[in-house]
Amino acid sequence: MADETRTGTRIQSVSRAAQLLMLIASLPEAERSVNRMAAELGTSVPTVYHLLNTLVDAKLLTRDERKQYRFGLAMEVLSVAYAQQTVPPPELVAPLRRIIEDTGESAYLTAWRNGNPVVLAHLSGTHAVQVTNLRPGYRGVANARASGKVLLAFAEPDDRERYLAMHPLTAVTDRTITDPDVFAKELAQVARNGYATEVEEFSAGVACIAVPVWRNGMLMGCYTVSAPVERYRKQRTGYLTVLRDAVAMLDEDKDEDEET
Incomplete structure (x- = not known):
């Protein structure tokens, strides 16, 4: 039986309005011309104007x-409500199951909520040997967590500076980075590599x-694999591949939705 949630009635104008909002979010302000938006959406200029006027109203x-x-x-109201939401969208959780199936390790989804990872x-x-240090709702010591490093490295500069100004670099173990200059170099390397690590x-x-998990050019959060050190050292490259494949799953789902 077909999934009714995927085959039920759709209102085309609402779908186009949602696509238009997502497109505007992904385009630099200087490139948000009506002609560009019509071309990207594959529709007419008058239709885009109708949609824009409705969204302005x-x-x-x-x-x-x-x-x-x-x-x-x-x-802004919607944005604030989303930022306060602690239950993640199902489509962001589904790849976690693939991660644990492929690695056997614990996996996490972390995102910015009210200014905290x-x-x-x-x-x-x-x-048999698992590590389960973190539970949903945990926040803090972003400098000691691979997820925190990713979210800080790819955050808007003002958001990153605001977080670091309010949260001193705290030592959790003797390996935690607490020197601001060293941590700045660490974040720069994370941004270059496209991933973050932490060992003990x-x-x-x-x-x-x-x-990091990106959708339409926006940072939605990050996926993390956590493992005992010895197993991590042997399989780190494989873990990274699985994590990146999990992010790619989101793009595949998006393409399927657009074809539906």
Whole structure:
């Protein structure tokens, strides 16, 4: 039987409006011309104008004196509500199951919530020896966590500086980075590599590796694999491949939705 949630009635105009909002979010402000948006959406210029005017009336968008479209007050309300939501979207949790199936290790989903890197989901691995240091709702000591390093490395500069100004680099183990200059170099390396690691910086005998999760150019969070140090050292490359494959699953699901 077909999944009714995927085959039920859809309203095309609502779908196009949602696609338009996502497109605007992914485009630099200077490139948000109506012609560009019509071309990207594969629809006519008049249709885009109709959609834009409707979204402006709903306060989801606003049009400034230069005729540039920006997000409106209603979008701020939605953004705040999303940032306070502690239950992650199912589509972000599904790849965690693939991670533990392929690695046997514990896996986490972490994201920014109210200015803090917060663990949103955790699935235990299948290996006899597991590490389960973190639970949903955990926040703090981002400098000692691979997930914290990823979220800080790819955060907007103002958000990163604000977090670091309010949260001193605290030592959790004797391996935790607490020197600001050293930590800045660590974040720069994370940004270059596209992933972060930590070996016994948060918990003795435990190592983690994390990758960012992007959707439409926006940082949605990060996936992390946590393992005993010795197993991590032997399989680190494999863990990284699995994590990146998990992120790629989200793009595959997006393509399937667009074809539906």
